[in-house]
Amino acid sequence: MARPRSFDPDNVLEIARQVFWQKGFQATSLDEITAASGVAKPSLYAAFGDKNALFLKVLDRYHDGILGWAERTLAQPVPAREAIRQWLTGFIPYCSGEKGQRGCLSINSATDGSLDQAEFRKSIERYNRRLEELLRARLRADRAEFRKGFDPDVTAHTIMVVHAGLLALAHQRPDSKRVKAVIDQVLGLLA
Amino acid sequence: MARPRSFDPDNVLEIARQVFWQKGFQATSLDEITAASGVAKPSLYAAFGDKNALFLKVLDRYHDGILGWAERTLAQPVPAREAIRQWLTGFIPYCSGEKGQRGCLSINSATDGSLDQAEFRKSIERYNRRLEELLRARLRADRAEFRKGFDPDVTAHTIMVVHAGLLALAHQRPDSKRVKAVIDQVLGLLA
DNA sequence: GCTATTCTGTACTTATTAGTACATAACGAA
DNA sequence: TTCGTTATGTACTAATAAGTACAGAATAGC
Structure with a gap:
């Protein structure tokens, strides 16, 4: 009953992600x-809203992708240590070499002082919280695999810190x- | 023999650092x-050059400050582990709470995709290299304090990663x- | 084919900002 | 005091970029 869209929104979000990721x-x-x-600007505005809204969609999509992969990897029926090793190892291509240059879109955004928009912060915080929850849940569940006195909560946070550090230093390839x-x-x- | 400067350049660099650190x-x-x-723009340009040059001076100053403090802390006549503990602990005020919000100027800059200016990268890389050298040298020198098979080089890098991770996550206070x-x-x- | 509706592309407005021209002010030296 | 020199402040230029007006294109239903 009207002119149809000439582009695939999901595809445009993917392209926007690449540009935002590369340049900030x-x-x-x-x-x-x-x-x-x-896709011309008026179409972008009609489909996604302004620049902030577009970026927020891109960022949420990015977060969802990584979270989904983390859920799958950390749910594997192997020892917790092995699951976490696989999860961390999976980041190596994004933490090293040429591809590492761009780092992590989430961390790049978190360290961007100009993005004090509350919604960006909220998206990033929720992402970090969920990721840490996944790690913590796995470590708690398999607590028996570790030494006495092992603290799954602190360890989950330490792994988050290491993960963030690797991706922050990734820019040095x-x-x-x-x-x-x-x-x-x-x-x-x-x- | 001419009109003297009405401001202290060092003081202006300090103020510029605060603004750049807060907003990027x-x-x-x-x-x-x-x-x-x-200080009006023409004076800034006369004293420091363009925006890139000003920021580079600010960044170098920031790096020098942290490196100087790291040298002093890591040279203390205590066990290496204790010296490194003190060094890392010293970052806590910058990694947590309200002050943590702004994170680390160096890491914020490293993760800013728009700063692909070669000189910024160089300054950051040199800073990271020197910091890691300080850690590595200390760990190598006191190698006897650690278990057999202890690898000072890998450990120095791991500490750099943790350090970067803490400062990257600092934005979450x-x-x-x-x-x-x-x-x-x-x-x-x-x- | 015709119409109502939604999308698209061009071209614009408006705001911000890096960088500068120029007139003037403040100093040291003579 | 006067001159040469360097700093300062105002006011500008030019470029970039976010957001939009509007005319026209493409569709489904009639």
Whole structure:
């Protein structure tokens, strides 16, 4: 009953993610997104709202993707330590080499002082909380695998810190061997 | 033999640091720096060059301050583990609570995709390299304090990762107790 | 084919901001 | 005091970018 959309919104969000991820929220202009996606500004505004709303959708999508993968990886029927090792190891391609350069969209956004928009912060906080909950739940459930006095809550948070640190330092494109060595050493805390 | 400067450049760099640290490089306009410092733009340009050059000076100053403090702390005549504990503990006020909100200027800059200026990257990389060298040198020197097979190089890097992670997550204003617990747990690797 | 409705593209407005031109003020030296 | 020199402040330019007005295109139903 009206003219149909000439683009796939999901596809545009994917393209927008790449641009935002590479250049950051502030430095990305909507003109760059129209150039990359072929969708003109009025259509972007109609479909996603303003720049903030578009970025928020991109960020939520990014978070959901990682959370989904974390859920699957951490639910595997292997020892908790092995599941967490696989989870952390899965980040190596994003923490090292050329691809590491861009780091993590969530952390890049969290460290961007200009994004004090409450909604961005909320999205990031919820993401971090959920991720840590996944780790904590797994460590608590398999507590019997560890030594006496093992503290699953502190350990879950430590792993979050290491995870954030690896992705923060990823911009230096470290060698994947160094990243792996750090992961192996930190997993020594799971005993 | 000419009109003297009406401001202290060092003082202006200090003020500029606060503004850049709070809002980030991109989001900080020179007008905000003139407003905060009382120094008009032409004077800023004459004294420091353009916005990039000013920020680079601010960043280098920031790095030098932290490196100087790290050198002093890590050179103390106490066991390496204790020196490193003191060094990490010293970051707690910057990793937690209200003050943690702004995070670390260096990491904030490293994760800002718009700063692909080669000189910014170089300053940050040199800073990280020197910091890691300080840790590595201390751990190597006191290697005898640790167990057989202890790897000072990997451990130094792991500490850098934890350090970066704490400062990346600082934006969430975690409780200082949580930060301390992570530090204590990680120091368990120094044995 | 015709119409109501929604989407698209061009071209605009408006605001912000990096950087500068220029007139003037403040100093040291003679 | 006067001159040469360097700093300061006002006011500008130019460029970039967010957001929008509007005319026209594409569809489904009639």
